[in-house]
Amino acid sequence: MQLRQGRVDLHIHTTASDGSLTPAEVVRLALEQGLAAIALTDHDTVAGLPEAWAAARGTGLEVVPGVEISSDWPVGDFHILGLYVDPWDGPLGDRLASMRVARLHRARKMLDRLAALGMPLEWEEIARFCQRDCAIGRFHIALAMVHRGYVSDISEAFQRYIGRNGPAYVPRLRMTPAEVIGLIRRAGGVAVLAHPAASGVVEQIPTLASMGLQGIEVWYPDHSPEDVRALLRLARQYHLLVTGGSDFHGFGLGAGAPLGSAGVPLQALRQLQRAAELAGQPEEKSVFVMAV
DSSP, X not given: OOOOOSOEEEEEXXXXXXXXXXXXXXXXXXXXXXXSEEEEOOBTOOTTHHHHHHHHTTTOOEEEEEEEEEEEETTEEEEEEEESOOTTOHHHHHHHHHHHHHHHHHHHHHHXXXXXXXXXXXXXXXXXXXXXXXXXXXXXXXXXXXXXXXXXXXXXXXXXXXXXXXXXXXXXXXXXXXXXXXXXXXXXXXXXXXXXXXXXXXXXXXXXXXXXXXXXXXXXXXXXXHHHHHHHHHHHHHTOEEEEOOOBOOSSTTOOSOTTTTOXXXXXXXXXXXXXXXXXXXXXXXXXOOOO
């Protein structure tokens, strides 16, 4: 099937993690917006892909299999996207499953801490915001806190209670950037650093490139034109692919930028496709960097 012409959005969340729209609803919205391709990059899960593929069948919209995995390092947190991963890869599936289990344990510990602070929540109040095989996380706890009236919005929940320095915060299962990059690449995917300028980790790109990072997210709603130019220069210098996406989470509480709003060119997808095709070919040493 020939790929539709138009914009692409390679960073999207659904109800499989912390988005408010189902995978099928995201597909329908992407078609309404005239997008050529989208990547589902839910946190620690690929569970939304079958539904999205079924909804996109026969439309010409490409749904790129993806995932977003967080990693920790002494110098900061890194969110790494795996694009074109094989969703049936055994080691990837096993690791994501263990991370989802760890999310459950973490969430219960955070509920204990919130109860000690005088803000009790029942597990069912969290689960109602996390459908089916959803990867439960702090976002769902924040939604329950808003629903109970403990906080006025999700931002307050994170800033006052469940953010990294908050009294109810519990550290997550930790993976290093090298571990995440290796996991993605062994699953046939392309490892891309998400929103580096917005996360304040631009200076770590050379080190991550030496670990096998293959791309960086250049086009992102919170990246200024100066950020985009600087990231494009780094991509050329370190032979990295350039991608982008809206980090769309749906509508309502916690919603961010609109779907397709990052202005990612179709050529970025073409080069990602080529890199994914070359995955697993040990003789291939280079990647394709967009000429801009």
